Amino acid sequence: MRIIVYFILATLGIIIGYSAYAQQTSQSHLGSADVGPILIAQAPSQPAPGVTTTLETAPASPISAPVAGTPPVATTVAAPAAASPPVDETALRYFARQGDTARMQAELERLRSLHPGWEPPTNLLSDEYVPDADIVRIWDLFTAGDYAGVRAALATKQAADPNFVPSDDLLKSLALGESALRLRNASDAKxxxxxxxxxxxxxxxxxxxxxxxxxxxxxxxxxxxxxxxxxxxxxxxxxxxxxxxxxxxxxxxxxxxxxxxxxxxxxxxxxxxxxxISEFAALRLDLARRAVAASLEDDGEAPLPDDIALLEQTARDGDNAEDMRLLGWSELAQKRNDAGRRWFEAAMEADPSAESAQGLGAALLDLGDPQAAEAAIADYADDNDQINGLYLDASAALLALQPRIEVESGVLGRIVSAVMAARRATAAQELGWYAYDFQQPETAVEWFTLALRWQSDLEPAAYGLMVASNALGDAATVESIRTQWGPNSARIASFGRDSGSAAPPVPQPRPVHQASSASVVRAVHLSQPPTATTQATTGSSQSSSASRSCTKFVPAGSLSSGAALGHGWCLMQLNRPAQAVDHFNRALQSGSESTRSDAAYGLSLAYVRLGLADNAAVAAATAPISDRQAVELEIAIYSEKAISAYDIGDYRRALDALDERARYAPERNDLLTLRAWSYYHLKRYRESQRIFEAVAATGYGEAVGGLQAANAALLASQSN
Incomplete structure (x- = not known):
């Protein structure tokens, strides 16, 4: 006995029945035992007596349920034959061979109603039975989903045998299969x-x-x-x-x-x-992970307590380092830094890796312990750009601690090496202040000079160079810096001129969470003549007390593309281009053309600050940018190429880069000086002298030494 239940999808008026056998001892054609209610359309309807068919039913469609219960379609009705027609058992045997017990049973019932007194063969799988080859081929086409082939085969069969009438079941199943195909095609086409x-x-x-x-x-x-x-x-x-x-x-x-x-x-x-175990336990856990990860985005909603509790339980029970790290970042986002530290420490025990060390380092920095942060990250500092940047953050913060602590020589050495490898200007100027406070003004001058060469608009480095030069009695450099920076920096303009200031002012505390790439430190001595030091192009100065919206470390992958773009620009303002690179790359995945354009521009600028001119050029081509931005990038890229070429002694390439840059903007004094030194090294002393002379006349201090060197070289060459 079959029970029919109707389910109504309100907006469609779709009537969906649930069909369940009260007793079912055989498997369905899908091979599953009693699987509960089977969705059908209507109660079964038997063909009327007298239907003349050659093929009574169709095999199971791979995309539809048994259609024995579907509303019947019209079939050709013929007058009852005088004699009992032979029973066509093709469909019955086909279902038996296919293992489709449900449809085989329906076919048995239908044949009995059409042929009273007929008894089915005892062995439906007997090899003695020779089916109609055309009918078998039609079934095979149907089973393969080739509905067009079925219709073509039916037409061929009817042309060859005018008395052949397709079974009602086959026609209904064929129509249903074609409908299923239309549904799938429409779905694929959205x-x-x-x-x-x-x-x-x-x-x-x-x-x-x-x-x-x-x-x-x-x-x-x-x-x-x-x-x-x-x-x-x-x-x-x-x-x-x-x-x-x-x-x-x-x-x-x-x-x-x-x-x-x-x-x-x-x-x-x-x-x-x-x-x-609940069947959706893993999916509930995945939902909790998604919710916690989403909370890390800018303006992300705090996760539900149940999500946190589930994730915590899983992390503890399964010793799952990935969940521990996610919980750690969540705690840091809620400013529960000590709780975050504990999760990252547990993650380090479960999985000593760069990912765990990165989280632990960020937590320790937020707790104001840069010394422990540097130690936690050091072994993994070169694993990827993100942790490399965080290592330099920790290093700069360690060097900037007030009161100063004496950093062990081994630690200082790896910080120096890291700064040099990353060309991180902010970390270099922290090394300058560290050297200055330990009475090493000569070393401080070298670090401040290097920082300005890597980032020409870094006001704290210019101020540091002024303070250290003053300590060495280098009044010319002090006044040169005042001339260049005074209009845009009040403390540089007033340095040494405040009433009652007999000694250089104590430098203001620098940001302790500002550097960004990781490497290792050593004392660097600049060779003479000095390399060109680029001057500031903007008047913005940095304040360690200024509030920052991105001082807390946030993985770029946890942000939306729009949020990552804003975070990238914030990091650029903090002079943390290495971390900004990751966020601009994330923003490049946006579907918005304007977001991608801004991200490409930002990524190029970040690479320029990192001294990677070729990378900057590639980044600029990743999305359309405005003409103004393109010109600005060309100027910055060729400036960096010129400085990089000069640093490695490739003076001709430095001049070529300067020539290319000159197509977009006039040369500043620092670049004119670099051009003059390039001529000097190529023994083009007359051209070198002419440029040094012109630049020195503007009061640019570094050109004075160059002019003296060029005059001496020119005189020596003439005497020879």
Whole structure:
């Protein structure tokens, strides 16, 4: 006895029946035992007596449920024959060979109603039976989903045998298969209204055995703004389909399309597995991870307490370092730095890696312990750009501690090496202040000079160079810096002129969370003649007390593309280009052209600050940028190429880069001086002298020494 239950999808008027056998001892054609209610359309309808058919029923479609219960379609009705016609057992035997017991049983019942007194063969799999080859071929085409081939084969069969009439079941199954194909094609083409229409007109397609159709219908509802109908479709699957893999996949698909709140009624339909574990436990954990990760984005909502509790329990029970790190970042985002530190320490025990060290270092920095942060990160500083930048943050903060602490020589050595490898200007100027405070003004001058060469607009380095030069009695350099920087820096303009100031003012504390790439430190002595030191192009000065919206470390991958773009620009303002690179790269993944354009521009500038001119040129081509931005980048890139070429002694390439730059902007004094020194090294003393003379006349102090060197070399060459 079969029970029919009707399920109504309100907006469609789709009537979906649930069919369950009161007793079912055989497997369905999908090979599953009693799987609960099977979705069908109507109660079974037997063909009227007298239907003349050659092929009575069709095999199971791979994309639809048994159609024995679908509304019958019209068939050709003929007058009863005078004698009992032979019973065509082709379909019956085909179903038996296919293992489709449900349709085989339906076919048996139908043949008995058509042929009273007929008894089925005792061995439906007997090899003695020779089926109609054309009929078998039609079934094979149908089973393969070649519906056009089925229709062509039917036409050929009818042309060869005018008395052949396709069975009612075959025609209905064929129409249903074609409808299923239309539904899939419309879904693949994202024609969601068509998907809904086809499903509404063919409710027989919406079965547990054809679950892909239900998934596609739910997707169509979700993408046409009808989330409640999507929830209904998913809930139907979870309420009536028993296959564990299908149920799990159903919730996975719902997670990708529905909001968290919409998922709750679906998760409530969860069942316990044979092991007693809830079947969606892994998906609940994944949702918790997503919620915690989303909270790390700018303006992200705080995760639910239940999500945190679930993640904490999993992290502790499973010794899961990835979950520990996620919880650590969540704690830091909530400014619970000590709790974050504990999670990262646990992660280091479970998984000693760059990822764990990065989180621990960030937590220790936020706790104001740069010494421990530097030690925690040091072994992993070269693993990737992000942790490399964080290592330099920690190093700069360690060097800037007040009161000063004496850093061990081994630690100082690796900090120096890191700064040199990364060409990090902010860290170099911290080394300058560190040397100055330990009564090493000569070394301080070298570090401040190097910092300005790497980043020409770094006012703290210019101020440091002024203080250290004053300590050495180098009045010319002091006045040169005052001339260049005084209009844009009050403390540089007033240095040494304040009433009652008999000694150089104590330098202001520098930002302790400002550097960004990781490397190692050693004393660097600049060779004479000195390399060109670029002057500032902007008047912005940095204040250690200024509030920063991005001083806290946030992984670029945890942000949306728009948030990553803003974070990247914030990092650039903090002179942390290495970390900014990661955020601009994340922003380049945006679907917005304007966001990608700004990200490409920012990425190029970040590479320029890092001294990577070739990378900057490549970055500029990743998205369209404005003409103004393109010109600015060309100027910056060729400036950096000139300085880099000069640093390695390739003076001709330095001049070529300066010539290219001159196409876009006039040369500043620092670059004119670099050009003059390049001529000097190429023994073009006359050109060198002429440029040094012109630059020195403007009061640019570094050109004075160059002019003296050029005059001496010119005189020596003439005497020879």
């Amino acid at each position: 024609q969601y209204e068509t998907v809904i229409s086809v499903a509404a007109n063919n409710p027989e397609l919406l079965t547990c055995e054809a679950i892909d159709n239900l998934w596609r219908l739910a997707e169509a509802f979700a993408n046409t703004g009808n989330n409640q109908r999507a929830i209904d479709a998913y809930a139907y699957v979870l309420g009536n389909c028993d296959d564990p893999a299908q149920r799990y996949a159903t919730v996975q698909k719902a997670i990708e399309l529905l909001d968290r709140a919409d998922l709750q009624p679906l998760l409530a339909l969860e069942r316990a597995g044979p092991d007693g």
